[in-house]
Amino acid sequence: MIEAAVFAPSGTERHSADTRSALADAKAAPGTTWVRVTGDDPTELSLVTDVFDVHALSVEDVRSGVRPKTEDYPNHVFVLAKTASLRRGETTFEDEVRTEPVGLFVGPDWLVTMTTDEVDAVSRVWEGTLGEDARILRAGPDFAAYRVLDRLVDDYFLLLDDVETTIETIEEGVLDGPDPEVLEALNAVRRDLLSFRKVLWPTREAVGTLARGDVDEVRTATEKYYRDVYDHLVELVDLTETYRDLARGARDIYQNTVAQSTNEVMKTLTVVATVLLPLTFVVGxxxxxxxxxxxxEWAYGYHAVMLGMALVSLVLVAYFRRHGWL
Structure with a gap:
């Protein structure tokens, strides 16, 4: 599906974009044009590629969902970002990080966004431009692209909030005692953080290119907004590393708990074996x-031996209790 919005003096207007001529008219309209492409229909993608002269490889990158990046072309800059959300499973260890690619093509007076599916962050900004927040397009295509990226990054914080809650729950479970499900949940959290880290690091570099003024399509007045997004990404990277350390610490606590439990069992078995050892010797x-x-031949021999073994056992048990081994 292709939708077009053009900022005009009277406000933001919707334009038809179902044909090549209609899409070309939307691009040529005075003001800032935002074309939103949802889905992976080859005909629609080819149409947008021809009208806006975007590279076919960039479109393929959006469809394949490669790592986030920024590429500068003669007539536009291409930014590939990703959504990140925590898809809940029936249990904690079945949670996983789900991502969706978001492609942004920023030209001199136009913006093209491509997504393979409906993306909430893009939809919210899109509806804002058609509603009360028309200043998004009035400020230019680079500012509209910033608003989309900012929404995506804000959703990253929500994901980390969920991960933090999960880690706190796991830490409480670790202290309750060894449980295989707790270990599986720990491994799942560490896996989710690793997947999220693979999204964060290249996204930070991609936004950093825009924040430093390395591309002509981002005006100097807009660079400060991208720097704000970059700062948020740096904070997210730090939080991710912190949560990875917390998950690693919880795993260490779990392993120590298991080792301590094993040591308690071994200590009990050692005490039992030590008590039985002299009895085994006497019986042997x-x-x-x-x-x-x-x-x-002694008439009281059996009773004497049993009494002696009982006394030895009592003495050993008293000794172990005195030293805190029981």
Missing amino acids: VYGMNFSSMPEL
Whole structure:
């Protein structure tokens, strides 16, 4: 689906963009033109490619969802960003980071956004330009592109809020004792943070190119807005690394808890084996049944041996308790 919005003195107007001539008229209209392409229909993509003279490889990058980047062309700059949201599963360890590519082609007086599916951040800015926030297009295509990127980055914070809540829940579970589900949830969180990190780092570099004034399509007056987005991305990178450290620390606590539990079991088994060792020795000695053993003929020999073994056991147990081993 192709939609066009043009900022005119009377306000933002919708223009038909279902044919080549209509799309060309929208591009040539005075003011700032924003063409929004949703879906991957080859005919529509080819139409936009021809009218706005955008490179076919850039369109293919949007469809394939490669890593975020910024590329400068003679008549426009291409920015590929990505959405990032946490798709919930039935359990915590089934959560995963879901991404959608968002392509922005910024020209001298036009902006083309391409998405393979409906993207909430793009839709909200789009509806704003057609409503009360018409200044978005009045400020130029570079400012409209900034607003889209800013929305995407704001949604990144929501994802990290969810991850933080999950980590806090996991930390509480770790302290309750070893649980295989807690370990699976920890691994899932670390995997999500790694996936999110792969989105953040190239996005930061892509926005940094726009913030430094390396492209002609971004005016000096708009660079400060991109610098603000860049600062948010730096903060997000720091938060991601912090949460990765928290997840790593929770895993270490879990492993220490498991090791401590194992040590407790081993200590108990060692105490039991130590108590049984002298008893086994006594039973083994008298189990030889040599005829020359004087105790074999003693009427109270059995009772004496059992009493002796009980006393030895009691002495050993008292000793272990005194030293805090039981």
